[in-house]
Each structure stands twice: as C-alpha cells, then as structure tokens.
Amino acid sequence: MPDKRRPGPDVKMVLVLRGELRLTPGKAAVQAAHAAVLLAEEAGRRRLPWLDSWRATGAKKIALVVPTLEELEQLRRKAVARGIPAIVVEDAGLTEVPAGTKTCLGLGPAPSAELDAITGELDLL
Amino acid sequence: MPDKRRPGPDVKMVLVLRGELRLTPGKAAVQAAHAAVLLAEEAGRRRLPWLDSWRATGAKKIALVVPTLEELEQLRRKAVARGIPAIVVEDAGLTEVPAGTKTCLGLGPAPSAELDAITGELDLL
Numbered sequence: 001m002p003d004k005r006r007p008g009p010d011v012k013m014v015l016v017l018r019g020e021l022r023l024t025p026g027k028a029a030v031q032a033a034h035a036a037v038l039l040a041e042e043a044g045r046r047r048l049p050w051l052d053s054w055r056a057t058g059a060k061k062i063a064l065v066v067p068t069l070e071e072l073e074q075l076r077r078k079a080v081a082r083g084i085p086a087i088v089v090e091d092a093g094l095t096e097v098p099a100g101t102k103t104c105l106g107l108g109p110a111p112s113a114e115l116d117a118i119t120g121e122l123d124l125l
Numbered sequence: 126m127p128d129k130r131r132p133g134p135d136v137k138m139v140l141v142l143r144g145e146l147r148l149t150p151g152k153a154a155v156q157a158a159h160a161a162v163l164l165a166e167e168a169g170r171r172r173l174p175w176l177d178s179w180r181a182t183g184a185k186k187i188a189l190v191v192p193t194l195e196e197l198e199q200l201r202r203k204a205v206a207r208g209i210p211a212i213v214v215e216d217a218g219l220t221e222v223p224a225g226t227k228t229c230l231g232l233g234p235a236p237s238a239e240l241d242a243i244t245g246e247l248d249l250l
Contacts, residue, residue, distance in 0.1 A: 013158075015154060015155070015158060017154070024249070024250070025150040025153055025154075025188075025250050026187070026188035026189070026190075026249045026250030027188075028150055028153075028154050029140060029142070029150075029153050029154040029156075029157035029158070029188040029250055030140070030157070030186045030187065030188050031154075032154035032155070032157065032158045033138075033140060033154070033157045033158040033160070033161035033162075033186050033188075034161075034184060034186065035158070036158035036159075036161060036162050037158075037161050037162055037165045037184065040162045040165070040166070041165070058217050059159060059162065060217075061155045061158050061159065062151070062155065063150075063151035063152075063154040063155050063158075064151070065151075092183050092185075124149070124151045125149070125150050125151030125154055
C-alpha cells in the first residue's frame, strides 16, 4: 500500500559548495539559500513535474562540498546532460570573495536516484 | 541622481539560526535555504511590494545567529509586530536534531532599515 505522506518519487535538491573557498558557515548558508530560491523559481516557471513532489515530501535539501571549481563545473555538466536543473551562484563579492566568484552549484529538484548517481561520492558540507 | 542599478529601497532577507543547536555548516545551510524558499514563495503569493526590489538588487541575504529558542521567538514576535514577513523552520529530524525542532527564523524580504532595527545586535553565523 503506498504511503500517502510521500506521494511521487523521492525528490530533493542538492546544494554544492566549493570547499577551497573556506567560506564561513554564514556565507555558505547564504549561497546555498540563494541557489535554492533560484532553483525553486526556475522549477515553478518551467512547471517542472518534480516541484510538487518535492514540496509534498518536505522540500528535502542536502548541502555537499566539492574541492575545486573544476569539479563543480564537471558536476554541472553531468547534471545538465541528465536533464537535472542546475544553476551556479556567483557572489556579488561584497565580503569574503571577489565579485563574480562561483560559490555554489544548485541541483534539482530532481529524483534522488538521479542526483545520487552524480553526487553520491561527495562529502557533506 | 538615483542609482539605476538599485531601484527601490534597500531590501534583504535575514536568516537567523539557533546557535545552541550547534548545527554543522551543512545542516545550517539547509535550514537557511528552506527558510529562504518559504519566504520567497510567501512573498510571491501575497504579492508583497518588497519582492521585486529584493530580486532587482541581487536578492540580498544575511545569516545571523541567536543564542536560544526564547530569543528566536522574541525576534519573531518583534518582526510580526512590525509587519515583517516571518517564518520558522521546523526540522524533519532525520539527522542532527529531534523532529519538530525549530532551527531557523526567516525574515523578509523587507527594507534593511526595518530588519536592522530588530536584528542589528545579532552576530553573524
């Protein structure tokens, strides 16, 4: 019998920060928040089928870390190739990093299995 | 002469985490992201006048910390009294904290001066 509390597939967002930037926890939180808002807006505009499932199952999110910008870009390309919504946050550069620094890759909402296939090896932030 | 790059008032979101919970940076980032998505959705639903200014000026956000749940609740009440949009994130409790734990207060988008009047004394996350 299906569990009515969790309709549809297991769907989440993955927020990937660049470890090499050594952001403070607050700065990392702001970058992740920025990515999540952009992804939710984009999913709404494109009426992506995963948005409702994501909301209905608690809007699950996880924050991970990649060591370098190169790996962040590779991950973005892998996501795009799989049809996973992907956005890169560039910081305005008012505080910890120069303006235009790519700080965070936001992925999803998308099925967890799809996301785990490309992010499953990354460490938690 | 007005600066065309910054239309309208200076508007931001404030994301307030509970320091006593000693969340990991990743967990804190996820709570802040959850608050930001809820605030943006709510502002869109209510067609709040500050949403467009907030987006047009880079969707500014800042992450702060309160020592205790009591202070988080006091801050929420002060925000509501001033007409500032306020939401409290309760964690699903799958990892670091028990289910239902209030982890984060999200405020805004609202004019920075309004927010600073009630959060100006708080430390950065």
